[in-house]
Structures are given as structure tokens and as C-alpha cells.
Amino acid sequence: xxxxxxxxxxxxxxxxxxxxxxxxxxxxxxxxxxxxxxxxxxxxxxxxxxxxxxxxxxxxxxxxxxxxxxxxxxxxxxxxxxxxxxxxxxxxxxxxxxxxxxxxxxxxxxxxxxxxxxxxxxxxxxxxxxxxxxxxxxxxxxxxxxxxxxxxxxxxxxxxxxxxxxxxxxxxxxxxxxxxxxxxxxxxxxxxxxxxxxxxxxxxxxxxxxxxxxxxxxxxxxxxxxxxxxxxxxxxxxxxxxxxxxxxxxxxxxxxxxxxxxxxxxxxxxxxxxxxxxxxxxxxxxxxxxxxxxxxxxxxxxxxxxxxxxxxxxxxxxxxxxxxxxxxxxxxxxxxxxxxxxxxxxxxxxxxxxxxxxxxxxxxxxxxxxxxxxxxxxxxxxxxxxxxxxxx
Numbered sequence: 001x002x003x004x005x006x007x008x009x010x011x012x013x014x015x016x017x018x019x020x021x022x023x024x025x026x027x028x029x030x031x032x033x034x035x036x037x038x039x040x041x042x043x044x045x046x047x048x049x050x051x052x053x054x055x056x057x058x059x060x061x062x063x064x065x066x067x068x069x070x071x072x073x074x075x076x077x078x079x080x081x082x083x084x085x086x087x088x089x090x091x092x093x094x095x096x097x098x099x100x101x102x103x104x105x106x107x108x109x110x111x112x113x114x115x116x117x118x119x120x121x122x123x124x125x126x127x128x129x130x131x132x133x134x135x136x137x138x139x140x141x142x143x144x145x146x147x148x149x150x151x152x153x154x155x156x157x158x159x160x161x162x163x164x165x166x167x168x169x170x171x172x173x174x175x176x177x178x179x180x181x182x183x184x185x186x187x188x189x190x191x192x193x194x195x196x197x198x199x200x201x202x203x204x205x206x207x208x209x210x211x212x213x214x215x216x217x218x219x220x221x222x223x224x225x226x227x228x229x230x231x232x233x234x235x236x237x238x239x240x241x242x243x244x245x246x247x248x249x250x251x252x253x254x255x256x257x258x259x260x261x262x263x264x265x266x267x268x269x270x271x272x273x274x275x276x277x278x279x280x281x282x283x284x285x286x287x288x289x290x291x292x293x294x295x296x297x298x299x300x301x302x303x304x305x306x307x308x309x310x311x312x313x314x315x316x317x318x319x320x321x322x323x324x325x326x327x328x329x330x331x332x333x334x335x336x337x338x339x340x341x342x343x344x345x346x347x348x349x350x351x352x353x354x355x356x357x358x359x360x361x362x363x364x365x366x367x368x369x370x371x372x373x374x375x376x377x378x379x380x381x382x383x384x385x386x387x388x389x390x391x392x
Contacts, residue, residue: 001214003260007256008175009174009176009177010177011176011177012177013249014179015180015181015182016180026054026057026059027138028059028135029058029089030088030090031060031062031090032062032064032083032086032103033061034079034091034100035065035095036065036067036098037067040095040186041065041142044183044186046183061092064078066079067099068098070098071098071101071156072157073115073117073156075102080105080106088135090137093174096142096145097145100146101148101156104148104154105154105172107136107137111135120167122163122165122368123158123365123366124158130169137173138177139178140178143187144195145194145195147199147251147253147254147257149255150177150252150256150258151168151173151259153167153172153258162362164271164272165271165367181241186238188238189340192231192235193341194341195283196231198286200224200227200254203219203221203227203250204308205262205264206254206258206263207220207257207308209262211373216260219257220261221311223250224308224311225250225311225312226246226253227250228312228331228335230243231335231339232338262370264371264373264374264375265363265371266286266290268363268366268367269293269360269383269387270282270289272363273285273289275366279349288345288346288390288392291333291390292387292389292390294332295389296385297376298328301325304375306324306328309325312328313331345392346390346391347391356391363383
């Protein structure tokens with residue numbers, strides 16, 4: 001019962017909320033709009049809508065459209081250089097987690113000298129303090145996956161060393177975030193599932209973390225409840241606005257969890273996978289790891305695992321005390337089946353089982369700090385054991 005709480009982001013949540021951004025006092029006169037290298041923001045008209053909102057407020061803009069699904073440092077530095085050369089005084093991240101994460105990192109480097117990796121605390125990062133803060137950030141999320149609209153965290157990969165590491169501070173919280181489920185109606189089934197499970201695991205990991213608080217617990221359990229109930233409906237019918245709204249809320253709540261608790265080592269393990277194999281979607285990697293991961297931790301945090309099973313709607317009262325924690329794993333497997341993602345394999349992405357020890361080492365070297373937040377201290381051998389058990 002000893003914690004601090006600070007969540008400085010203003011949220012505009014609900015269907016149609018993008019239209020209300022025009023009424024907000026935006027934090028500058030020229031925006032760098034950060035989007036992915038894909039076509040969806042332009043094809044679906046979302047970029048055009050944002051530009052019109054800026055024009056109504058007499059705000060100039062320039063678009064940076066190179067962000068990859070697993071965003072990389074070179075694009076952070078390129079985007080920051082563009083923001084500086086064009087005189088941008090705030091950054092808009094429009095799209096999924098990769099675009100908003102990139103916007104946060106670009107906003108940081110538009111104000112601070114040197115290389116982005118100078119400020120990263122893990123791996124080959126120098127762990128320097130970015131003393132100049134960051135440009136103000138507006139987050140407009142078109143997916144329900146990372147919760148990045150409600151937390152300060154950004155995850156970027158340094159390609160030449162295969163290091164995928166998170167970073168964040170008080171300056172990388174968005175100033176304003178728009179969570180409009182109408183923008184999520186076009187997300188394909190498979191990506192809907194991957195993103196929804198990412199949000200779910202932010203909540204489950206945050207609930208298991210040894211720094212969890214009563215505040216993060218409340219957010220986490222509600223997020224788990226909503227994701228498990230409504231994600232299958234979104235996968236079945238992407239146009240179901242009510243289900244999309246509930247999953248969007250689960251996602252934003254998972255961002256609150258990340259602002260008040262933390263991810264744990266499941267995310268470190270996945271980052272090692274997708275750093276080396278960037279075509280692996282982050283959510284898919286988490287799904288692949290999850291059965292082995294939570295089975296291992298069932299005996300290490302039995303009460304918390306049981307709480308999560310209850311949040312997923314399991315009636316645990318009829319089960320033995322040994323069965324109750326594992327009921328979460330069974331509910332998780334059922335959710336994967338309902339969302340058509342139970343057959344994912346690492347081998348489908350070219351990962352070889354003999355690489356697991358190297359990948360486990362990478363997880364601990366680059367994001368070892370998350371291992372310190374586990375409810376049980378994993379050894380390297382146990383990390384390899386979990387990742388090997390997850391391999392298909």
C-alpha cells in the first residue's frame with residue numbers, strides 16, 4: 001500500500017472521438033505526423049481527417065511515413081532530423097503501437113543531442129539522462145494492442161545488434177490521446193487477435209509483477225475480463241462496434257497497468273524473438289510463449305493466477321487448490337482457440353530450436369530489468385526451459 005501515481009495524459013475515448021480533437025488546444029503550430037510505411041492510414045482516410053483537423057486550427061504539418069511493424073532506430077533518428085529541419089514543435093503518432101512508439105522516440109530525439117541508443121538503459125545503450133525532455137506528443141490509435149496511448153513506453157529495435165528495448169519517462173506520456181473505436185473497424189481478423197492478446201498480456205504481466213499496486217490490480221483485472229469476453233467477438237465480426245469499444249477499453253486499461261505496474265519477463269523473451277526475426281508480429285510471439293510461460297508461473301504465483309482465471313470467467317470454486325492457478329492457462333488456451341491463433345509456431349517464422357539459448361541470453365541482456373520484476377527470480381536455465389517448451 002505504498003505507491004505513487006501519475007498519469008498526465010488527457011484521453012478522448014469512444015466512437016467518434018477523433019472529431020472532437022478539433023476542439024482541443026493542440027500544443028504547437030507545426031506537427032510531424034508519424035505513420036507506418038503501409039497504406040492503411042491513407043487508404044482509410046484517417047490521415048486526411050487528421051490533416052483537416054490541423055488545417056481548421058491553422059496548424060502546419062509534414063508526414064513521416066517510414067515506420068515498420070517492429071520500428072527501428074534508424075527511422076527514429078531520421079524522423080527526429082526531419083522534425084528539427086522542418087521546425088516541428090509537436091509530434092502526432094497516428095496508427096498502431098509502432099507508429100505511436102516511434103512518435104514518442106522521435107519527439108525525444110528532436111529535443112536531445114546524440115544517438116537514441118545513448119539514452120537506452122539495457123544492452124549496448126549508454127543509459128544517459130535525456131535532460132531536454134521531448135516535444136509534446138499526440139497519440140491517435142487505430143488499433144487495440146499496446147496501450148501505448150496511456151503509458152510513456154516506447155519499444156524500438158537497434159537492427160545491427162538485434163536489440164529490442166523499451167524506454168520511457170514522464171516526457172514521453174502523450175499530451176492528448178484519441179481512442180476512437182470507429183478507427184479500429186478496418187483492422188483484419190488476424191491482427192485484431194494479435195493486438196488483443198498483446199493488450200491482455202500487458203494486463204496479466206502487470207498483475208503478476210512484484211511492483212503491482214492496488215491501482216494497477218484494478219485496471220489489470222478489468223482489462224483481462226473485457227479482453228477475454230469481447231476479443232473473440234471482434235475477431236468474428238470486425239464491424240461489431242460495441243465489441244471493438246470494449247476491447248479498446250481493455251487496451252487502454254492495459255496501458256494504465258503499464259503506467260502503474262510493468263511488463264515482466266514474458267515481454268523480454270518475445271522482444272528477443274522479434275528483434276532477431278522482425279517479421280514476427282509482437283502479439284503472435286507472445287501468444288507462442290504464453291502457455292509455457294504461465295504454466296511455469298502457476299506454482300510461483302498461485303493466488304494471482306487464480307484471480308486472473310476468475311477475471312476470465314472461470315468458476316474456480318469447484319477446483320482443487322492445485323488446479324485453480326492452472327485454470328487460467330486452460331482459459332487462455334480456450335481464448336486462443338476462439339480467436340483462431342492456437343496453432344502459431346515459431347518455426348513458421350524461421351526460428352530454430354537450437355537458437356533458443358542464444359535468444360534467452362539476448363532477452364536477459366537487453367531487457368534484463370523486467371526479469372527483476374517477476375514474482376519469482378528466473379535463472380537463465382529456466383528462461384531457456386520456458387522458451388524451449390514453447391517451441392513448435
